[in-house]
Amino acid sequence: MSKQAKKLTLDDIAKLAGVSRATVSRVINKYPHITPDVRARVQKIISETGYQPNKIAQSLASQRTGIIGLVIPSATQTILSDPYFLHLISGITQKTNAYALTLSLFLFHSMDDEVQIAHSLFNTNLVDGLIITADRKENPFAQQVITQDIPFVVIGRSDLNTPLASVNVANEQGAYLATEHLITLGRRRLAIIMCDHNTAGDDRYAGYRRALADYDMAFDPQRVVCGDFSLESGYAAMQQLLSAKPDAVFVSSDMMAIGAQQAIRQAGLRIPDDIAVVGFDDLPQAALTDPPLTTIQQPIEELGMVAVDLLHDLMHDSAAAPRQVVLPIALIRRTT
Amino acid sequence: MSKQAKKLTLDDIAKLAGVSRATVSRVINKYPHITPDVRARVQKIISETGYQPNKIAQSLASQRTGIIGLVIPSATQTILSDPYFLHLISGITQKTNAYALTLSLFLFHSMDDEVQIAHSLFNTNLVDGLIITADRKENPFAQQVITQDIPFVVIGRSDLNTPLASVNVANEQGAYLATEHLITLGRRRLAIIMCDHNTAGDDRYAGYRRALADYDMAFDPQRVVCGDFSLESGYAAMQQLLSAKPDAVFVSSDMMAIGAQQAIRQAGLRIPDDIAVVGFDDLPQAALTDPPLTTIQQPIEELGMVAVDLLHDLMHDSAAAPRQVVLPIALIRRTT
DNA sequence: CTTATGTTTGAAAGCGCTCTCAAAGGTGAA
DNA sequence: TTCACCTTTGAGAGCGCTTTCAAACATAAG
The missing domain is CATH 3.40.50.2300 (Response regulator)
Structure with missing residues (x-):
């Protein structure tokens, strides 16, 4: 992988393994019905070359990007000083790493940001799903997402009357x-x-x-x-x-x-x-x-982890009923 | 657009405007040399339909994704309790929003994460550039990026002897x-x-x-x-x-x-x-x-903003000499 | 031995854009 | 009028994958 090395493509791997592009694709995507030694041969080439499929090309062909968006609707001073979000992000990334998903971050610093980003999020096919953190009650973003054809889960609010996937604490x-x-x-x-x-x-x-x-x-x-x-x-x-x-x-x-x-x-x-x-x-x-x-x-990290779990389910089974999870809280007595 | 609406493509817009796909693409990408009324006609259709180009398809064709990655090599307890990162992220997203870039977050929670994510970052063409936050001195990630063919800027360290783009405070x-x-x-x-x-x-x-x-x-x-x-x-x-x-x-x-x-x-x-x-x-x-x-x-938000600026320059002019920026600090006297 | 059924593979048609190339048209100088 | 040159546009070839379809082959049943 030096600076000079031209990036390998599926075709290169296919040629090296003496099979067709389709077969290599099948190996990569873990299809059943492949002769064990063909699979082995292909896999050998892949690991020898360190080949990794071009994610963008995969996304275009499969209509799935593997990117999920974390939307924080109001990036005001609030978020800047509250470690809450750091814990949330930590929980989320633990799970996205585990699922091999990519996390993109969308913070709205202004109304203009909100309009731009919302429009882009809903129309450019960049993300497969959204995690939306709670915000002002009257926030239009959460309301907007509901009308879109994109899986999402809401963290920390339970008032949107459509039954939707959400995680919250008690x-x-x-x-x-x-x-x-x-x-x-x-x-x-x-x-x-x-x-x-x-x-x-x-x-x-x-x-x-x-x-x-x-x-x-x-x-x-x-x-x-x-x-x-x-x-x-x-x-x-x-x-x-x-x-x-x-x-x-x-x-x-x-x-x-x-x-x-x-x-x-x-x-x-x-x-x-x-x-x-x-x-x-x-x-x-x-x-x-x-x-x-x-x-x-309140289990903030867990909030993030459960959010990714719910979203993952939704993305893989769009017929799945959106679940609402409420995590338990506990009184921690210290001084008094 | 509503749940039912099939997503529009460039072709649809071209047909509606009575021009070719190439022309619509030119309008979108702000090419010169387009007859004003053709441009106007196309733009009218675009805004009427709310069309937005499919980012994935754009990325594949143009070999640019508009995604930059923020890499935080050690997502240990350290980051979890330090609001530093929140301020940094805030600065970064202000700029990425302004440049219409998408920010993806890569936190390593384990050595395994590090290996997986690094490999994927370098070989899947997902990101156009990287912002890497400082870490342990001996951290292999920063060393690894240097050998790759990807623009990046380092935040908060100045010890890597190759001249590379970096932002730091004094x-x-x-x-x-x-x-x-x-x-x-x-x-x-x-x-x-x-x-x-x-x-x-x-x-x-x-x-x-x-x-x-x-x-x-x-x-x-x-x-x-x-x-x-x-x-x-x-x-x-x-x-x-x-x-x-x-x-x-x-x-x-x-x-x-x-x-x-x-x-x-x-x-x-x-x-x-x-x-x-x-x-x-x-x-x-x-x-x-x-x-x-x-x-x-120390101006943490600004650190993030400058990092994006530097990266943006690097991405658009790969011949540009990587710049090192050192931001000033100030003593804030309060109690003593 | 035939027929039905299943497994394994490759050819090729997209996915929705960008961008080169060449054609068409327009302008001004000689 | 002719030639050179510039502007504007469209056709079409990719970008690197996935996935359908059908072919080739193997196996079991009748």
């Missing part, structure tokens, strides 16, 4: 557990830092409300503040919340919780004595905050 | 500045949490040593500990360092610095009174640590 239940934990601790002035315009955020908020209701706790809208999943927004939200004097706060994400802890400390209050904090995610850094963060663990 | 100088800052503060028992087997880590270590030497400061190997860029490793490294009683520590990355701060606080020491800390990266969270982290700012 957000509502996780938030319920977190809130219940805080109540059980004897806290009475609960607060929440949530994220709206986002289904995961909504579900977590719903869980918070349900726990409050179940335990006959007062709900005070003063003790609800929104963030955008970023550290900074958690910090700002907590500062805002301080005047409402909460004695506990459930924060919809670990990064925001870390920001919130920072705001609490800076206000001269103690965690958890003055204000208890529970997060959501269980990122590695949650174990190393000051004090260590009690949080709801 | 690591050595950044570390020098950080160390100098600590010395100027009057600290005398300086320590470093570094990363070895990594060129960025090496360069930063070199800068540290040079500053120490320039200011006639004692160098004590006891006050050198290695981490792996992760928060956890910074925490562990600092714990180890405490017995050497440093009064200042330069930490090779912000995530590690945040971990180190945590270890210092947990040991009951004050920052910066007992131990001053300077990080490297200037991640958003550096501003929100307790106390806010003084650090060396």
Whole structure:
């Protein structure tokens, strides 16, 4: 494979093995019904030459590219500071590597990007399937994909009413557990830092409300503040919340919780004595905050892995009913 | 277009516009020498039908795919917890979107992945170019790419002796500045949490040593500990360092610095009174640590953007001399 | 021995584009 | 008017595979 070497083609291999192009193709694609020694002869040539079929030519002929797209509809500051996506990507690539699929990344940095990329994604036959990460509720992209003839799975939202393939975690239940934990601790002035315009955020908020209701706790809208999943927004939200004097706060994400802890400390209050904090995610850094963060663990990598599994099924059996998978969460008690 | 609509081809457009396939192709590819009204007629049909050329067919015919690969050779825990990569990806995708390139992601989760993916990357004609992120010094992948006939640019390392396209930040100088800052503060028992087997880590270590030497400061190997860029490793490294009683520590990355701060606080020491800390990266969270982290700012997004620019140049003019770009860093003073 | 059935292979027709080549037409200079 | 040259267009040959179709051969059944 030096710089000079002309790339080998199927024809070359066929000639070298003394068989036809079709036969080599069959060997490569693991067809049955090939005489063992023909197969062996071809395979020998292939491994001796290090030949690999041209993926583009394969794609054109077979109408399958083996490329799947990961679409992150809003590449705002949110994603930039949330290690969530790194874990997700890690899970996804573990599986795409295993399935020998190629992963392409589509981040929308602007509305224009969104229009361009969507159009291209749907009309150029580049990708065989799509994994779409959750986004603002009203996001048009997810709605758009539904009308297209392309297999896809959605990560992290469950509100699109068409039955479609999706993976999600038990957000509502996780938030319920977190809130219940805080109540059980004897806290009475609960607060929440949530994220709206986002289904995961909504579900977590719903869980918070349900726990409050179940335990006959007062709900005070003063003790609800929104963030955008970023550290900074958690910090700002907590500062805002301080005047409402909460004695506990459930924060919809670990990064925001870390920001919130920072705001609490800076206000001269103690965690958890003055204000208890529970997060959501269980990122590695949650174990190393000051004090260590009690949080709801969600299996982010697994989310990515399951997404690829579902998509893979869909791609190979388009008649398959799209499945909805909900992964379990767990309360990780640390400080409190 | 709806689920039923058969995808349009060049031929369809040609027929609709009453011209030949070649002419439509010329319009799409913005050739000169087309009669204005022919061009207009074709363009009208294209926008009316929403036609987009099949990218795979284009690729096969033109021997260019418009896909570039981002290779992250070691997808260990390191990358999973370092927002560095998210910022890098953000910068890269901003540019790929602008150039209408597609970005594919190649993470190696194992040696086997590395072998498979490298082989496929070099032989299947899938990608037009590669962006390779820095890795262990002895990493074979970077060495391998050099022997291949594919344009690429390396991010974050400068040690491969062939002149090749690369983007990097002034690591050595950044570390020098950080160390100098600590010395100027009057600290005398300086320590470093570094990363070895990594060129960025090496360069930063070199800068540290040079500053120490320039200011006639004692160098004590006891006050050198290695981490792996992760928060956890910074925490562990600092714990180890405490017995050497440093009064200042330069930490090779912000995530590690945040971990180190945590270890210092947990040991009951004050920052910066007992131990001053300077990080490297200037991640958003550096501003929100307790106390806010003084650090060396490196333009991570820009690193990604420049990488795409360089690669784009290389892809369009293979005769172009590969350029080496070194981006400036800056000391961001916060606590101390 | 024939016929039916199955296995193994090759020829060749695409997949949907790009791009060369040559033809057709247009323009201006001699 | 003729020739040279330039602009504009279409025909058609690929790009490197997959996959259908049919041929060739083998095997089992009648």
